[in-house]
Amino acid sequence: MLLGAIADDFTGATDLCSMLVRGGMRTVQVIGVPSADQAPPDADAVVVALKSRTAPVRQAVDESLAALKWLQAAGAQRYFFKYCSTFDSTEQGNIGPVADALVAALGCGFALACPAFPTNARTVYQGHLFVGSVLLNESGMEHHPLTPMTDANLVRVLSRQTDGAVGLVAFATVDQGAAAIRDAMTRLKEQGRRYAIVDAITDAHLMAIGQAAASHALITGGSGVAMGLPDNFRRAGLLSAETNPAALPPLEGACAVVAGSCSRATLAQLGYARNHLPVFDLDALATPDAAALSDAALRWAADKISDKPVVIAASAPPDRVTLLQSRLGREQAGTLIEDAVARIAAGLVERGVRRMVVAGGETSGAVVGRLGVRSLRIGGEIDPGVPWTYASGSGPDLLLALKSGNFGATDFFLKAFRVLEG
Ligand SMILES: Nc1ncnc2c1ncn2[C@@H]1O[C@H](COP(=O)(O)OP(=O)(O)O)[C@@H](O)[C@H]1O
Numbered sequence: 001m002l003l004g005a006i007a008d009d010f011t012g013a014t015d016l017c018s019m020l021v022r023g024g025m026r027t028v029q030v031i032g033v034p035s036a037d038q039a040p041p042d043a044d045a046v047v048v049a050l051k052s053r054t055a056p057v058r059q060a061v062d063e064s065l066a067a068l069k070w071l072q073a074a075g076a077q078r079y080f081f082k083y084c085s086t087f088d089s090t091e092q093g094n095i096g097p098v099a100d101a102l103v104a105a106l107g108c109g110f111a112l113a114c115p116a117f118p119t120n121a122r123t124v125y126q127g128h129l130f131v132g133s134v135l136l137n138e139s140g141m142e143h144h145p146l147t148p149m150t151d152a153n154l155v156r157v158l159s160r161q162t163d164g165a166v167g168l169v170a171f172a173t174v175d176q177g178a179a180a181i182r183d184a185m186t187r188l189k190e191q192g193r194r195y196a197i198v199d200a201i202t203d204a205h206l207m208a209i210g211q212a213a214a215s216h217a218l219i220t221g222g223s224g225v226a227m228g229l230p231d232n233f234r235r236a237g238l239l240s241a242e243t244n245p246a247a248l249p250p251l252e253g254a255c256a257v258v259a260g261s262c263s264r265a266t267l268a269q270l271g272y273a274r275n276h277l278p279v280f281d282l283d284a285l286a287t288p289d290a291a292a293l294s295d296a297a298l299r300w301a302a303d304k305i306s307d308k309p310v311v312i313a314a315s316a317p318p319d320r321v322t323l324l325q326s327r328l329g330r331e332q333a334g335t336l337i338e339d340a341v342a343r344i345a346a347g348l349v350e351r352g353v354r355r356m357v358v359a360g361g362e363t364s365g366a367v368v369g370r371l372g373v374r375s376l377r378i379g380g381e382i383d384p385g386v387p388w389t390y391a392s393g394s395g396p397d398l399l400l401a402l403k404s405g406n407f408g409a410t411d412f413f414l415k416a417f418r419v420l421e422g
């Protein structure tokens with residue numbers, strides 16, 4: 001195993017896998033920390049998917065360290081901590097505390113931090129994260145149900161989550177290429193900085209950052225900064241020149257979309273889908289009960305399940321999210337809906353659904369957990385950062401697309417199934 005990665009949510013993990021597969025690495029995503037006696041898959045990269053983004057800090061740290069230990073035992077040569085391209089976290093963490101624990105466990109003293117993903121319009125300039133042309137805190141992410149992002153200055157955000165010093169490798173240096181970035185990171189480490197936020201606006205920057213960090217034990221960031229890593233291994237003669245991601249085995253069965261993401265992109269995708277597909281909206285304000293919500297949705301779906309996808313969504317605009325949270329509490333509202341969507345996904349599979357899109361990272365964690373999925377084989381991308389995957393575990397095999405809330409074109413819920421038809 002060349003690269004061992006720990007992802008703080010499941011959509012983030014498939015996003016990273018997809019990037020590595022595109023770079024020619026045979027990559028497997030495993031769900032949760034494998035048991036000590038579980039043999040590592042035969043792959044160049046293994047991504048351990050955790051649901052640790054919004055877990056209590058101690059739990060997130062412990063699970064991440066357990067994942068690291070398993071990856072170390074499996075012989076990984078380099079490590080990657082994958083978090084969101086919009087740096088989703090709270091004042092307490094979990095990016096800072098998990099990164100602190102990994103830096104300490106690896107004894108590396110320093111790690112770069114770069115969430116940039118220009119293909120999906122996330123860029124970092126002077127340490128500030130932009131989504132498209134606006135700062136992170138004006139992008140809609142300020143309304144995220146669980147991790148509202150109200151500050152775009154990543155040096156400041158990360159500093160609040162760690163007792164380590166945070167520096168910056170700014171655009172002017174990054175634009176000079178790998179050697180300049182490497183020197184800047186070495187200087188920051190010598191000055192006692194534990195982290196460097198690294199600016200990146202283009203894929204060329206990401207490739208240069210990857211090259212500059214070839215000797216780093218740990219890299220932290222979004223999937224974008226992993227773009228340069230396959231070439232590092234290739235230059236070192238550890239990865240063969242050409243490999244193509246295997247096509248996934250075909251899988252017949254009915255189609256469905258379940259959505260628990262309230263991100264702008266998902267809301268727009270649902271808006272589009274309403275004109276083309278049957279859509280059922282969960283009303284958690286009227287029925288704050290996961291079993292009852294699930295029963296209602298499955299009753300609605302009963303005579304519609306077929307190879308034309310049904311769509312079941314909890315997603316709501318910020319005012320409705322705030323209303324539910326004010327009644328139930330932020331975490332309880334999230335958990336209620338995740339539970340409802342997970343029950344619905346399981347009910348749909350019982351009724352013959354085998355190809356399913358799940359919208360939302362936390363939502364995907366809940367669904368995949370409920371379905372008993374243990375590993376995902378990565379297939380071709382539907383849109384940047386969202387591949388189809390072949391899911392195996394305790395239930396029937398499935399084709400799953402775990403869609404990050406803010407990823408995908410407006411017609412994503414139709415396109416995903418069109419892509420399967422070739
Ligand atoms: N109508 C709603 N009111 C309150 N919370 C909601 C609602 N719909 C979904 N949620 C919660 O919002 C969170 C969305 O997070 P997530 O699934 O990670 O989406 P994203 O990928 O967009 O970040 C989940 O915990 C989900 O249960």
Ligand SMILES: O=C(O)[C@@H](O)C(=O)COP(=O)(O)O
Nearest residue numbers: 011012015084085361404405
């Ligand atoms: O980096 C990203 O944006 C994604 O890979 C990711 O982490 C998605 O998280 P959600 O938006 O919670 O789905």
